[in-house]
Amino acid sequence: MGENQDQNSCSIVTQLIQIIKEISCFPECKNTSKKMYSNLTRRVKLLSPLFEELIDREEQLSVDLVHAFETLLATLVSAKVLLKWVEETSKLYQAVQRDKISSDFLRITGQIEEALSKISYDELDLSEEVLEQIELVHAQFRRAKSRMESPDLQLEMDMTLALEEADPHPSVLKRLSENLHLRTMDELRQESRAFHEMVITSGTDMSVSFGMMSTLFKKLNDYLLTVNPEVEMLDVDKGMIKHRSPVIPDDFRCPISLELMKDPVIVSTGQTYERSCIQKWLDAGHKTCPKSQQTLVNTSLTPNYVLKSLITLWCESNGVELPRASGTCGNRKTGSSTSNCDRAAIGALLRKLAIGNTEDKRAAAGELRLLAKRNADNRVCIADAGAIPLLVELLCSPDPRTREHAVTALLNLSINDANKGIIVNAGAIRGIVEVLKNGSMEARENAAATLFSLSVVDENKVAIGAAGAIPALVDLLIEGTPRGKKDAATAIFNLSFYQGNKVRAVRAGIVGPLMRLLKEADGGMVDEALAILAILASHSEGKVAIGQAEPIHLLVELIRTSSHRNRENAAAVLWSLCIGDGKQLKLAKELHAEEVLKELSENGTDRAKRKAASLLESLQRVEETAGITDGIRSITIV
CATH class of the missing domain: 3.30.40.10 (Zinc/RING finger domain, C3HC4 (zinc finger))
Structure with a gap:
């Protein structure tokens, strides 16, 4: 029961970090909802330090805290849906329905504030810096939930004139055009x-x-x-x-x-x-x-x-060109008003996939691979024509080249988000993993890239891990070309956000290869290796395996000399290894870690500063404890 609760704690914190990151990365809004949109994304982003601090801890959260975090997660998912809708939907609709949309933002803001009120911050033992920031953002949500955004009176007037007057003045339409982007x-x-x-x-x-x-x-x-x-x-x-x-x-x-x-x-x-x-x-x-x-x-x-x-x-x-026969209302949103794909050619290729001989299928899969790479319209048309299940069948073909074409075609098709679900529902994951294990090097690399693309959808992370992808990705990380290693590392990194996949990666022996990549500064894989280690170190098995590789001296050197992002990840790994482990703390002290940590606490990223400050406090306690012990020894000797 305790282990399940611990997994639930880590999982909910990871999910909160992910949803906050997704909301923080939304593009700038360019419509009449801009102010409400930007205020909500900015306030949600300010919640990030709370969960970044919690993710590295091993303490089990209480049942009440897990429930409070689940409530907050649900409200943030609703916020993400609203923000995405505002980003994608009609600007004119948002202008016409601005009062309703303002009410929607007010409702979401109130739900987030209520969820934040249910969190018992005293149980979390937060640093003063993080606690102050959370209190600040909570106060912002509290004020915002009871304050409707003030109307844009100029916009209201211009819309009224544009709607009621048969021939509104050009200045009115000019302002509307600019305000509505x-x-x-x-x-x-x-x-x-x-x-x-x-x-x-x-x-x-x-x-x-x-x-x-x-x-x-x-x-x-x-x-x-x-x-x-x-x-x-x-x-x-x-x-x-x-x-x-x-x-x-x-x-x-x-x-x-x-x-x-x-x-x-x-x-x-x-x-x-x-x-x-x-x-x-x-x-x-x-x-x-x-x-x-x-x-x-x-x-x-x-x-x-x-x-x-x-x-x-x-x-x-x-002198206007007559409308083309392709129409303007396709079945799927492609980002262009007409479709430029050759449906007849795609249909002929599908017939070859379905009833052709081995050579026909190989050639057809190769053609579809190229068509899917070429443009977005082709990716939509190929999927709509029903090619994906036929390509999935070819993943088990006895012909290596056919398998390579099939997995690469699926990779190119998966660029379209709607196609990701079709590919998974067609049962592709196990076939892709099989290609990853036994295909040509190019096919293995493209299979790794396909798994990364599919793992962007959270529920697919579980299925991909359960299908045995992690050990095969670790093998590619060891054996692949430089490009193959990067594909494997990227896939492993993304999959490891799911707790169960961290264990699979550790048990597949990933720590050794990652340590070797860290030592090969000219290999171009230090960034990826450190990012994966930072995720694995937050799990108990990962922490033990990394500690056994004796990385302290290397981590201290990376904090001293590497890029901002790598220094942050190196500090996160060092923090996970040292907190609560006197032996590792003592070793870090002997390697003069305090010097680089002091510099990092002043000049690093926000997360790096927090890790460095926490480690410095722990190192100081080690020094004080050592002083007391020495004093006791001298008294005993006298």
């Missing part, structure tokens, strides 16, 4: 994709917001076409010159994508949409008309031939 046609195209994606995937009534957003979008689009000359420059992809793009009539735009329709169809309410967009809406299970929110009597789509003819005539008379 929709200043170029490229930004407006991205907004269009976010807008129609939101309309299609939303499960709520958006009828009011939909109309307001459509009106704002059209007016901003027309304004930018008037003032941005760069829109009319050479279009490299099409190889044609546009001198002054005409304003697209509103009736020619799909209400979902807000783009010129190529295949307009009528639904039962009488509204017209682009076929691919409304079909996606219906496929998502919606039973209403997106624009009017009326219930659809049926889901039949009637071609609007009259409107299609009008669009064709308008395009020809205005």
Whole structure:
């Protein structure tokens, strides 16, 4: 029971560190939610020192503390979801619904403050520096939870004018364009994709917001076409010159994508949409008309031939290229409005994978490998075509080259986050591990890189470790090329955030190879080796194994001479080895560790300073204890 509780303690602290790190790394927000977004990310980031200090301790947390941390973790996950939504969703929607979004931030802030209130800080024996910072950030959350962000009165006024006036003054649209960060046609195209994606995937009534957003979008689009000359420059992809793009009539735009329709169809309410967009809406299970929110009597789509003819005539008379057949509402978000992949070619390759002979399968896997490497559209199209399960089957092929192509194709496909889940669900992990164990060197290296890519998803860390990947990665760390060693180290580092994988790495004999890499300064692997040791040293088995390698002298030297990040990790390992171990402390003192630790406590990173200060205190106690012992001996002799 005690061991399980200890594992739970370490796991919850690790998860909190990870979620805080993820929130801290969110990019700068560029929309009307910017202030609330940045305030929340900044306050969450300030929680980091608390858990960084706890991760290196071996004391078991009480059940109440674990429960309090679990509550905090749940609220931070909710915060991450809200922040990610703000980052990705329509800027126009956030402007129209700013009061609701402000309430959402207020609710999350209150939940975090309440979770922080349930933590008994007295039980944690925190350093004064960390305790002061936590009290400060807690006070910030306490103040923020009862204070709604003040409205942007200028934005409110400009939006009202833009919505109510048929022809708002250009200065109003200019301010709106700047405040909403929709200043170029490229930004407006991205907004269009976010807008129609939101309309299609939303499960709520958006009828009011939909109309307001459509009106704002059209007016901003027309304004930018008037003032941005760069829109009319050479279009490299099409190889044609546009001198002054005409304003697209509103009736020619799909209400979902807000783009010129190529295949307009009528639904039962009488509204017209682009076929691919409304079909996606219906496929998502919606039973209403997106624009009017009326219930659809049926889901039949009637071609609007009259409107299609009008669009064709308008395009020809205005010198506008007719819309391409690829459409604008794909099934998956790729970051571009059209798909550039060759679906027919991909389909032919899949047929070879499915029914071809050995040579056909090898060649097809090689082609897919190259296509998946080339661009994001291909990665989406290949997965949508159903290639992933066929590639997973090839991981067990008797032909080494075919296995290499298959694992590398999966690596390239895994760059797309949505594909990671498809790959794992197809049962790929065991096949990838088998290639890691028995493939060619290139195949092993690419298998290691694939496992790292998949392990970005936390639940995959457990499955990858359980499939036997860790010993095979340690073997690659020893035997691989310089690139292979880095791939293996990166995968091991990421996997070791899961507690059970730390034990697997230690028992696979990783400490010896890591120590050798530390001693090879010109091998380019010191950074990776120290980072892994810092994680393993926080586990009891890791601490023992590292201590047996007698690394104290090397750690002291690295603190003296290495980079900021390496000095921090070396100090973390030294701290784990020495705290509570008089023998290691005495050895560190004999190696003059105090000198380098004093310098680190003044000039290191925040975490390094804390480790150095704690070690200096322990070394001072060793010196005082030694002095008392010497005094007792002299009295005894007299």
